[in-house]
Amino acid sequence: MGEDATGVGQPRKRYRTRNWREYDRGLISRGDLTVWISPDLAWHAVKDAGGRGRPREFTDAAIQAVLTLKVLYQLPLRAVQGMAGSLIRLAGLDWRVPHYSTLSRRQRDLVVTIPYRPRRGPLHLVIDSTGLKVLGEGEWKVRKHGADKRRVWRKVHLIIDADSHEVRAVEMTDHRHGDGEIVPGLLAQVPEGERIGVISGDGAYDTRGVYEASTERKAALIVPPRRNGKPWKSRTTGSAERNETLRAIRRLGRRLWKRWSGYHRRSLAETAMSRLKRLGERLAARDPARQIAEVQIRCVILNTFNSLGMPKTVPLV
Template identity: 45%
Template sequence: MPYKMNESCRHKIPKVRYRVENWSAYDAALRRRGDLTLWVTPEAIAAWTPPATGRRGRPERYSDLAIEAGILLRLAFGRPWRQTEGLLGSLMRLLGLELPVPDHTTFSRRSADLEVVSELTKTDGPVTVVIDSTGLKVFGTGEWHLEKHGGQARRSWRKLHLAVNPDTGEILASELTSNEEGDASLVRPLLDQIARPIGTVLADGAYDGEPVYRAVAERAPDAEVIIPPRATAVVSDTAESAPTRRDRHIQTIKEHGRLGWQRAVQYGRRSLVEVAMLRYKVLIGRSLRARTLPAQKAEAKAACAVINRMTSLGMPTSRKVA
């Protein structure tokens, strides 16, 4: 007979409660996320239609800026391409602008090889970077359909790698890859997207290894690396004469325990990257709309830009309730 633990014998951890201290300002920021006050700068109007190149063939009617504007509207309001075309056209009429609006097929075709021009990093000074990855669904039969009609699951996934500033919630860098790509191999590409100085890099134990420490050292030699070593980790041969960052973490864990090490290095900040991933899936969705990997990369990059614009309007300031 299998052993069943009595509920009264379990160690119950109470749920941590937080109180938002700037609720009035945060409430106003949430309302501004749905504000339809729009304007188009003269620079955007001038760049909407690309200039003639003088080359043979039919010239492009819309610039990448026009295609990106459609992608941002599509992701911000969660609309298909046809409805995005109608939305953008109505906005042009309301603003009194005689700018051509791409049709939905042009949006779909041009988004496949679009280089998103919206910059993610806007933070000044040295930043703390938290890195992690999450999965986004591409296509496949849902759980209900499989349970109802049977069949074989044919679901595909992509991995979204994020670098987040835990102090502001801002997404500093992003990369979308297939699910075969390892997390550690994306550390350097993420850090290369951040133009600002990097003060600290945090990640979970899946990133523990020499390649990650080397990638951080090449990009930011003075940056502090906070990654929990594996339970079986041992110090290097040069730990006594020239200890590495990883050696110091291992030694601290041996002296004060893993919880003591977490408090000493403020490892709890790493959980804020999971909050950013939850924010992505709530605001944008858990699935990718595009079908090809290049178009999915552009979609994920634009989605991060949309989230940064929303969070820049205001974020909650909370404290733990005793």
């Protein structure tokens, strides 16, 4: 049973998918290999006769396409080399196949392009973070015998478009970095020409740096103050907005404020985190540079899935 703003128990809302046939076709298309590798792809790099050193044989798009297959199907480098070669042969193309050592080397400095669909009007962005494992045992072993000291995690920070559910920005840090200090770098990944209307986040983003970053983008910030939060001085950037939120929570209660402000849309970021982890809760790469490319490729996969079809749901009365 859910609860309304007054705390009275209410049945949870049920939803119906209105475009199931279209969405079903999109789910099937997610396994179509032609989505990830196409004859129209620019595969071989144009050789520059005046450049120094050995010219690159493959474009970044070709390396990204093969690494996408690796991440999507959770293959080792040698296996994905064989898979890409078989696809090229089946397509009747005369392309050369990147060697697994080339894939490993190029992944370190690969510039990954994350596609997204342009939107009209101001954006509503939701932000959150999660952890992906690098080293450590599985959950069963931890539950049975306890955690080992060598468990290593990387922290992934995402900004999600609340309307399209697409990843618009991604950063990866270690566990020592706080959530709030990463926000300016995340917002810098959203083009200046796109207007941001609202940014939503949990209490971890109740910091002065986050308010300053949202003010620079002229965006409203929906972030609940911490439980022991005190009013800020008037000369602090964002103090008027935050202090008004603090007064509203004290007057209405935190539960009612969340419903009234639309704070619950922030849960879309948690949904995106869950989808990200379905591609694997463990990072295959060992060094941070390759791990960044791996996480960015995961975001490419999620956005491509969205472009193939999303469910349109309506609440049942």
